Amino acid sequence: MSLTSLSAFEVARKVKAGELKAVDVAEAALAQIRAVDGLPGSLDGGAVSADEEKKVHAFIQVTEKMALEQAEKVDQAVARGEDAGLLAGVPISIKDIFCVEGTTTTAASRMLSNFRPPYTATPVRRLIDQGALILGKVNLDEFTFGSSNESSAYQPATNNPWNTDHVPGGSSGGSAASVAAEEVALSLGTDTGGSIRQPAAFCGVVGLKPTYGRVSRLGLIAFSSSLDCPGPLSRNTRDAALMLQAMAGVDPKDSTSSTRAVDDYLSTLGQDVKGLRIGLSPDYDAVYYPNFETGELHKEAIQKEVHETLYRSAELLAKAGAEIVENVPMPNTAYGIPAYFVISRVEAASNLHRFDGVKYGYRTESAVSNLSELYRLTRAEGFGPQVKLRILMGMYLSAAGHDADYYTHAQKVRALIRQDFVRAFEPDGDHRLDALLTPTTATTSFKRKAVFGNSLLMQYSDQMTVSSNHAGVPALTIPAGLDEAGLPIGIQLIGNDFREDLILRIGHAFEQVSRDEAWRKVRPQVLAGEVKA
Template sequence: MPDALWQYSATDLREMIQSRQVSAVEVCEDLINRIESVEGRSGGLVQQEDETDTRHIHAFIHPLSLESARKKADSIDEKISRGDDPGILAGIPFAVKDIFCVKDTRTTAASSILKNYVSPYHSTVVERILAAGGILLGKTNLDEFVYGSSTESSAFKPVTRNPVDPSRVPGGSSGGSAAAVAAGEAVLSLGSDTAGSIRQPAAFCGVVGLKPTYGRVSRWGLIAMAASLDCVGPLTRNVKDCALVLQVIAGQDSKDWTSVTEPVPSYPDLLSDAAVHHTLKGLKIGWPTEYFEDPELINPDESADILRAIERAADLYKSLGAEIVPVSLPHTSYAIPAYFVISRVELASDLHRFDGVKYGHRTNQSVDDLYEMYEATRTEGFGVQPKQRVLMGMHVSSAGYADQLYDRALRLRALIRQDFHRAFEKVDLIMAATTPTTAFPLGGIFGDTVQMQNADRLTVPANHAGVPAISLPCGLDSSGLPIGLQLIGPDFREDLLLQVAYAFEKENN
């Protein structure tokens, strides 16, 4: 049994709270104590990086929502004492990536240009978790406007550190969300995934992260990076918790025209031992040759520990009755170049709304006209990464280049999706590594846009295809850093991914 409440899963805490073995207040206070123990200084604009601080995680952006959390915990206990239904996540403390709007709360996207923006409404996913009884502890740090794979580009310092090894990055852009769960500062968290931003930090920090099918979960209230690629999903300590959160946040939303009406299964109920055992018998799992043999995607020498871990996972699945079938995804090597173009065109359009007129930062400089105000505001408010991407997006979508670059990237995206459809005619799902490396050192590649983008080369194909994918821990490398196993499924087969992930997790305790 765990020694402290923060070490329990959401599934266990839910049962303990509703059976009154513990109170929601006790759970909340234990998590707050844990935050005070490991968080250190939460991110802020006036704080400087402390290179000597190798103990603290800095997962959150200041201020946290601790007093409102205490009040919510009190109300949950009162509901339970009256015999009312408190919701399926009653009393579960959670964190939210600061890319989601939370009513009456500062929502920054880790950018100085939104440092004082207070949202007037909840994003749909936050509203659904709160309605299910979840207790919001705070908002987590991220790469500025999710532009990065390490959480180092945030305007709010200190940057988040990896709880497994604080000299390493937690991944990104949902690095704060992954780190908070891994460090026990939240029982679960919400992230967004545009090129792997849930799965990559989940792999780096040793937690579970799910990118649902595009449209399965509402994006209403998510500050967009690339609207045709962005997905919302959970980061949790185990697969059952992931199923529980997905049950709450999935489903059609009239506010988001890209959300689908596909029925939502009861994901937690599908994780019974009998159901999982039945699913594994005769299951065909694809082994994509490009993900294991293309040196541009994964270096056999640098990634030897990762490849061995995935091979061991394949052996385990075979022992459970599954069949490993080679498949080809021939356009995988084009996924990063296509993403490089598509994401920058879309984000250049999205960021035009931040002009100092409607909301967010506005320059105090004396200016002669509107255009000077725009220029000064954006110069002061945006960091290097958004500026680079806006310039690139405007360039590749301009007359004379759109046909050569943007239109071609869209055609490549269609071919990548076609690759997955053809593979799923032969197999039920696909397995691969989540990342080509384990967590790299802080400052190791920050500033090198190409290297940073390449950290997502095994995750971004699923974003292009719109299919669901999950990352779960499957071992450690020789330095003791977590390795992520990635499972990719057909559209709306999150149920299958969760079952197969749970089978692996259960066998590996």
């Protein structure tokens, strides 16, 4: 097995045991990036050659010097006999929405193309403190606004390593692709409506949205502050548990971070799932789209192979000893996206007012006669269309006179969505679930340009994931198979508040019970046929 194929857990174990040098791990990751990533995303990137079309393009910025310096520190700590940390020598990429001192932090937007933050985000700081090696900043939809990576101002946008004609999903598409293409073992992403889980499912990797408040948001450029959750992407559940262990916990600088003690996610991971109650809901077996004329929702079936994979996965978990509980009602699932359209747009518009060309970031180069003109031209030139769409929609929905109709109403719907989960997990309730098992996405990855531009269809690709953001509960996606085109299918485990330990444990059990399945032997297109040292 090559160095870049090793799990984060194995890398850290070997580095701490002196069997492997962190510097060698960093060099191997850099070589893999050079081999598969192609041109880094850049402003006005434009068209690329046919050869480049087959590359991953996960990275906006490779931080080679930073990674090698961190690796040397880890190796020195090991040589001195010190504890080099949970993530000693593990190569990690960071979604370029997190402030990292010493890097440019762009949010994949022209607006922040020159922004050099004077501090490092808490989750990133904690990863570094545990010995992680930061290999670079990876691409995303501009300000995280999208589900395909195509809205990034930094082109070429990231491709799906399983089929580079397809999107990696989004907004953490660069994160998911960099892990799937074995450029890094782990990546730090964010999930507001599904932005870790949807790309993880599309790219055949593991993605965890922790409970709201479990991981600090300090240093994360905010999209929707009541929904945003930083979390790990990895190639297996053990690595996700390891990364969460390193990042979770209260942060005095984030008043929404939880004071609750952090569980030991690794020690419970190997426990079996006998007797655990895992639910299936018919409300996650369809997608509900609105009629443009009437606003009424109509039902469409999810992709057949996704449905079949879900039920086959449930059977495997039943074989492992879990009790499958069918027909769990989650009646407000269909309203997750409409409520998200309101809440996320209102919060996004508020958060985006700060970008005005005065304090930091892009400023128009045109001559202006007053401050108002400076604002307008800066924002017109600095923001892409998807950002402008969110600002305008958020302003409309929060306008005086509309609040009761939209924002307050959506918050009440959010309360109903949360009640669906409370009822499902209630210890004395009808269902008494330990986890809800659902598809992560209604379809597998779509082709580039197939959906981009249609903001409604794009948003509905998050229908299976968004409800757990509304409710604040943790949710994990794990790979569970491939469709006929060879594209990954993800299944999702949603848990009760702060029960990341349980969903990781169930996910880990699924990995064990499915480990010999044929689909697990298939490699992403960009890795197939490779010859590694």
